[in-house]
Amino acid sequence: MTDQPHRGYEPFELGENMDEDMGLFEAATHAPRLVIEPPRVGVVLVAGGEPDSAAAETCRGLARVVGARLAGASLVETGEQTAAPLLSEIAQTGADLVVTSAEVLPEDVWADLLATAPVPVLLSGRDRQRRRGRPAAAASRLDTILLPLFADTPAVRRGLAWTASLATAAGRRTDVHVITSPAVRIAADVGGLLAAIQREATARGFHVDTVFQSGSQLREILGATAALRRPPLVILPRDGGVGGAAASDMVRLAIELLRGMAGGVLVV
């Protein structure tokens, strides 16, 4: 139905809309029904660099907000600023998540951490608004989440679960922006994931909007990030589930995003 069957005397695009409708209905009838399991997080390792610095306080503030949203998680702080000792700390503490900032660690260290850490890493970008240390500023870093959903892989499903957990907060409203394949293809790709996140959003009280994109997916993530009013937390699958990209592409994308925006990246 890519051509216009009969635009006739009706004031609407027919072919384009019908393609989208067919894709959506096929997703609704074919998509596997998924239940999102929240991530189990016992220990959050906070790599805050110099303990007395303002940047470290921002990092701790963000970790506290994240810990509060992941019920039962305890925070463990570390002042290590090189990759190898940080990786040892992760192993020693049994951390399930590392929270750090591009402001407190050198780029080669956090880039290494993104590529090699065996657990998810949440890296906040540089805060250009100089609101460091304020609890509201830390919480606001999770008010906007950008979730690319282009394939159904274990890491993408993990990203979905992290999104649902981080987006749920009493007294705040999180907007989750999902970018995905064109609607005609979602049945084959991510229909079940889209349904699951919407169902979860309804149950937990956060908001999800979906944008269907075509073209180069990595570029779209960058474009969508730039287009958002508030800098988002971008959730990326470490296994390269975005458009079949390799894990190294994901790390490169995360680095590129962190260099250019004040939001953050969670690589899962």
Added chain:
Amino acid sequence: MLPLLAATAATAAAAAADKPVLPMIVLGAIMTLTYVAIAFDWLHKSLAAMVGAIAAVAAALTLGVFKNEAGHSAYDKAVHDIIGHDVGVIGVIVGTSVLVEIAGRSGLFHFLAVKIVKATGGDAVRLLVAIAAATVMFVTFLSIAPGTMIMVSLALVVTHELRLDPRPALLAIALCANSGALVTFSSGICTIMLGTAGNLPYAHFFLVTTPMALISALITVSYLRWYYRDVLVNAASDSEREAQVAAFDEWALVKDRRLFYRSALILGGTILGFASAQRLGIGTDFVAFCGGTAALLLSGIHPDEAIRKVNWSLILFFIGLFVIIGAVQETGLLDWQARKMIELSGGDPVTTMLLIAVFVLGLSGVLDNIPVAATLIPLVRSLEAQGFDGVPLWWTLVITANLGGNSTPIGSVSSVIALNGLEKERGIKVGWGEFLRVGGGVLAIQSVVVLVYLWVYATFGLFPGAAATAGGGAP
């Protein structure tokens, strides 16, 4: 209409004593040629209408159809006054197009559609009834093309999943969409045009056309159930089917819940606005523009994206067509036609109404109902000018122009969308023969019911706002 116009052009001279004959012939010929060019695809319809409009204005000015007056040139009267006269219709179409595009894409109707299908348990007959009912409902709120598209897509996917023959469902959509277009003032472009031209109050639609919409949809479903009784058979056991439809996940259709609620709110507000427009002393075009603007403002969709979906080509077509018809009307040709119609009916209002009904029911099967309506609007205005009560005639046009499209596969946009989708997506071709047996059969029954319905309304004075006597006062 075309032969009538051709005949008119040739013989108008003798009939019209009070107006010069040459302009009638020339402008009648331009109008006829434009329609022929559109009908036979000689030119794109918008281009044909624009070329026709230019020719009509040039001819009208050359032949002195419009005269200069103090501070008001003949050109102003030939173009600006005519467009200004019909700008309300164009305003309603543009405003509702933007609103409907946003509401239709919100996912709300897709979500509801899957819910409705799940409620049937996948049973072939219940599914047919549910699809027909949902089509009427969606077209009521979204108008024909968007409502039909959602339902056609749904029916193609669901019948495939349930291993059912898609033809009954697709034909139910094709035919019931035309019933849905009758329900309210804003349910279809043709209905909007006629409702605006006739100044028909929104609430009166519930008294006149909504019952007819429901009756005609019921006829369609009953006929289809009878005609396709051998194929309306479930392919799977009850439990298998029920499990299959229960697994459909309507949440996969949700793009933005906020847009859901806002669209529903704006759509509801616009409908309320239409309903109260007359009481508030505002035009329906203003209400439509408010709805469209609110949708653009609150949907979060980029305005360019929604606005580019409006078929601007159609708007140009309307402008061209209105200019041609306006110029033709000024020659007195349409008044002459109206007088001929009165002569044919013996001056009886009910007979005139029924004659128009039969004529439009037949014509709408071969011509799109929008040009049919555009041409008949000035004719009814002429009849009104000659003392006829126009109210029953406007309602007659609304009902017959919409349902008339049921008889052929090209008679309405809903049939074209449904049949095209069926062929492209499932490789099933419903030919003219099968469609004529189904759609023609349905329309034959509907026509009898419509004529009786109109007769009863006219005879017993049931048309709201009409003159007390049957069909209004004859000239």
